[in-house]
Amino acid sequence: MSAPAPPAPAAPPPPKKDTLTIVFDGKPIEVPPGINLIEAAKLAGIEIPHFCFHPRLSVVGQCRMCLVEIEGIPKIQAACTTPIKDGLAVKTTTQKVRESRAANMEFLLINHPLDCPICDQAGECKLQDNAFGYGEQRSRYDERKRQYAGYDRTAIGPHVVADMTRCIQCTRCIRFCQEIAGTGELTFLDRGGRTLVWTHDGKPLANDWSACAADVCPVGALTTKEFRFRRRVWDLKKTPSVCPGCNIGCNISIEDRDSVVYRFLPRLNPAVNDYWLCDYGRFLSESLNAREISKATVREGSDVRDAIVPAAVERIASEIRSTIETDGPSAIFFLGSAHLSNEENFLLRKIADHIGCGNRDVVVDRSRVRRMKSKTEWIEGDHAGANYAGARDMGLSPGPGGHGLTDVLEGRWIPQIVVVADASFAAAADDAEKVGRLRGARFLAVAARTANSLTRAADVVLPAASLAQKEGSFTNVQGRVQWFQRAFLPPPPARAHWELLLLLGVALGWGDRNWTPAAVRTQIREEVEGYDEVTEQELAGGGLMKKGLFVSTGAV
Ligand code: SF4
Ligand code: SF4
Ligand code: FES
Structure with a gap:
């Protein structure tokens, strides 16, 4: 008698899918697990109207606006509370769905004022939008x-x-x-x-x-x-x-x-x-x-006179040139800012390099430490300026043998010339003792938009743009490089800080007047460690972590 045949091997389990198939109005789409029907529909280009659902808040099924039909379930269902599973067939346009939405809108509008023209939310109101999209034209409520x-x-x-x-x-x-x-x-x-x-x-x-x-x-x-x-x-x-x-x-x-x-x-x-x-x-x-500095000024003896911007910049350049001749470049101090962009701080450092000056720094201001919740974790800020990390990355720290800001503020060193690229820096700009130390220099030049003790003490003041009036990039506390765009132009003759710095660089024999922030970013990519992969596309898409940094907050 022959031995019984071995049992047939069990069929291998079907491979686990990374996505689920949901059929919306007869059209199948693949969606990632862990989202609800409102989000899945959005991926399919279908809007399910809703009020109470918010992607970062718990789901409560409170408003009943997101009603849909689901094959195999006799009653109409709230999309926000329905867990998705593979093969779910959802109908969002049936008569039953349309009538349910309209009934819900009528119910919500029973007690809601019908006075959108005098409501400040009009134009960005979900009730207004959903009334137009899914409600009835008339109210039966008298x-x-x-x-x-x-x-x-x-x-x-x-x-x-x-x-x-x-x-x-x-x-x-x-x-x-x-x-x-x-x-x-x-x-x-x-x-x-x-x-x-x-x-x-x-x-x-x-x-x-x-x-x-x-x-x-x-x-x-x-x-x-x-x-x-x-x-x-x-x-x-x-x-x-x-x-x-x-x-x-x-x-x-x-x-x-x-x-x-x-x-x-x-x-x-x-x-x-x-x-x-x-x-x-x-x-x-x-x-x-705010705009308090609307034109360039130059101090002549006890007089402060208006000047055109190129003439005021030339005055700074000529003071720098003559100081280099008499005392050498080490008598000059360049102060950048955590409120300036990477491009601007880079230009300032390059000007210092060009004349062979290692005295440069940035103000440290930990006066307002904030917290913010990202999708996955709390982020702790550690500086009151948006671009402290970027200013340091661009080289605004004392070079070998160079002096820093504390040397000046604590009276250990008095420079001949101080160039402050952004006078709106923290409390120091209105601190009489600190301003006095900076003013100890023979010549003080600042760029600013608002007036303070420092601008009042300066020999040359250049009118500078606000954040809304220029473009550039900041590097945040995570090391994420992020782009900000210009909303509108500064009022002439005010100019972006990067334009003022380019004027100064060209007056000193370095740089090109036609460079843009994008052209400066190309140089940053070539010269600054960690920035080589920060492309224009990456900046436009939500920012990129500098190379070599651990991305701890999840992809955008
Ligand atoms: S409608 Fe506005 S105020 Fe009322 S519960 Fe919703 S979020 Fe709060
Ligand atoms: S970046 Fe602005 S909004 Fe964000 S935590 Fe800091 S101060 Fe607040
Ligand atoms: S969004 Fe409010 S019940 Fe679903």
Whole structure:
């Protein structure tokens, strides 16, 4: 008798897929696991309207706007709370879905004022958009709408104004304060049809990121004191930039109209600030409109005279040339700034190199240390200027045998000439003792936009641009190099710091007047360690970590 045949080997398990297939309205698409149906639909180019879902907040299924049909489930489902699985077939355009959305909109609008023309959220309101996209043309509701006397147009903190007649109880603001800020100031008060969102025990909404509650509010129930009713949002132009408030380097949109900056909004970068901004950085927007130095001035004896910019630059160059002849280049001191771009600090260091001067430095200012939540972790800033790391990378530290800023401020060395590339640097610019030390030089030149003790003490003052008026790159505390673009031109004769520095370089026999920040970045790539892979495309795409640095915050 022959031995029984060995059992057939088990079929190998099907290979594990990295993606899931979801069929939207008959069209299959591959999506990564771990997202919900709203996000999956977005990848397929399909919009599922929603209010309460936010990609970084817990899912609560509160608003019922995201209703869809799912094959095999008899009742209509909320897309935000439905876990995705392979093969799920979803319908987003059936009559049942359309009627459910319209009914939900009618329900939400029962108590919502129908006065978009006088609401400051108009133009960026999800309720307005979804009413247009998914609601009915007419309301069947004739009764009086709910009023919230005492809870309308009322400040609930230093920055946020609440108007509960507009609230749709989506809880995004409550979840932001609990889950991101971790401070939990907001809660629901009262019950049923009288429910409203307010602060616990009337304590203010005053966490460091409080205005983000207004960002996440999909309607006009929370707005910021600083921006509300100043401009219609569709009138504003958005320019990608980087917050000047600290060296976390949060990504912002500068929003301006007719060369006036009206607000900063967060610009999504999951590796840095995700969807958020701190209040301090956000409300620096207004400071960009200040202009106190509007022309070049040159001191002649006890007189301060107006001058054209090239003549004022030539005056600085001639002082440098004559000092080199009498005392050598080591009698000159160049001070860069963490508020200037990589390109500008690079140009300043190259000018110092060109004349053979190793005395250069940058102000260290740890006066405002901030924190910001990226998608995956908290980032700690350690400098009040956006580009401290970049200024150091560009070579603004004393060269061999050279002097630094503390040598000057502590009286160990008195230079003949001090060139301050950005006079708006921290408290030192208004500290009489520190200004006195810098003024100890025979000749003091500064570039500035706002006046301070240093500009008043200077022999030559050059009118310089604001962040909104120039382009360049900053390197943040993580080592991420990020691009900021120009929103509008500086008012003549003010010029970007890099243009003023190029004028000075050319007057001293170095550089090319036609260089642009992009041309300077080409040189940085060739000369500065770690910057060789920071291409223009990488900068435009959200920034790149300098080579050799550990990327700890996940890809953008
Ligand atoms: S105030 Fe805005 S974010 Fe907060 S629950 Fe109301 S609608 Fe939602
Ligand atoms: S954390 Fe720093 S970079 Fe970010 S918004 Fe605040 S000040 Fe600006
Ligand atoms: S977004 Fe799904 S219920 Fe609100």
